[in-house]
């Protein structure tokens with residue numbers, strides 16, 4: 137059979153609320169044209185993020201009831217630890233309340249003034265935690281990663297020549313570890329190849345530098361390796377995952393993505409001394425080492441989710457659903473970051489709205505119109521998020537790309553929800569000349585995309 141179906145049936149449903157265009161116009165005006173300011177009850181289909189938005193399975197909900205809430209030595213912790221050890225092979229498993237808490241603990245130990253952390257591309261919380269420690273976060277993606285229309289298999293890869301040059305320039309003493317984000321979220325959700333993981337590890341280890349994975353979407357990355365990399369077609373996904381982790385010395389993970397839960401994360405390391413330091417911080421800021429900021433029932437749900445994510449029927453459906461959306465938009469002429477990534481489609485708003493210059497925020501204009509037209513919430517990843525306006529001179533600096541991300545929650549929306557989203561974008565594309573840019577009327581000092589207020593021009 138060629139048709140790919142959702143590999144689950146639905147036991148519990150949650151209604152979604154329909155609104156009229158007039159209602160959405162009012163909601164958007166009151167929200168200052170910022171989709172982060174909207175109540176989720178006013179959203180029909182929410183594609184703001186794939187983080188913490190998954191639907192849990194019956195077995196995960198059963199695990200929630202089974203969770204052992206003992207302060208110390210919880211049975212649920214031992215299941216969590218066993219499952220993660222089996223998947224990653226790492227020696228020390230340290231639970232945290234989410235991904236950024238693992239990052240804060242790790243960089244609180246290895247970061248600091250004068251240090252540099254290379255990464256294929258830091259996610260914004262990772263960069264913030266590196267910089268909060270006063271270290272420098274260096275992005276070294278392969279050059280093809282920056283060309284939205286280019287179709288290539290592993291646009292998430294690390295630029296190995298640039299990494300070697302950095303190591304030779306700074307010396308290994310200033311590089312306490314190197315990171316690889318799989319898949320590369322900030323670069324379009326593009327995967328990293330096994331060859332690139334292995335060669336990054338070889339280069340780092342030759343200089344005594346440990347390699348860590350930012351493993352949020354490790355299973356989606358592994359499935360791309362199976363699909364696209366020579367020699368992996370017939371290998372079980374568990375083996376591919378094990379090989380990916382075998383090159384690394386540790387990882388940070390937000391369980392809100394590929395562990396199919398609504399909250400949670402962990403830090404995993406091989407180094408005994410590093411693990412001891414991490415547990416010292418954990419016990420002060422997160423919790424006792426056998427729960428680390430989570431309830432016993434959360435640990436249970438994560439362990440179960442990590443077993444479910446490795447189901448190849450699930451991964452095939454997941455990657456094909458995103459590809460279905462991407463290929464449909466491409467056939468319609470809608471410019472997107474190519475090829476479609478693992479968890480999201482990124483519309484290239486600069487090419488979609490060539491008549492709106494970056495300083496009039498084409499991504500924000502498009503995200504607002506997608507909400508007005510279809511009640512769908514997406515996220516601007518462009519000059520609102522990464523651009524800057526100098527408060528003194530008023531000079532504007534644009535972001536590298538003007539993107540709108542449609543991130544797909546796991547196991548939440550069906551094929552017909554997807555068809556509705558595609559129809560909405562197609563209709564906006566047909567009348568794109570009518571769209572106007574936006575101006576910022578108020579912005580905070582940091583992370584302006586969350587709270588800034590806009591007006592249409």
Ligand code: P61
Nearest residue numbers: 185186187234235236259261321350352390392
């Ligand atoms: C997302 F607008 N991602 O993509 P935590 N590493 C990576 C992530 O993708 C990631 C984290 C670490 C989110 C949520 C998000 O400003 C924002 O469990 C590759 O969220 O702490 C999270 O994991 C951090 C969206 C986070 C944002 C911060 O939508």
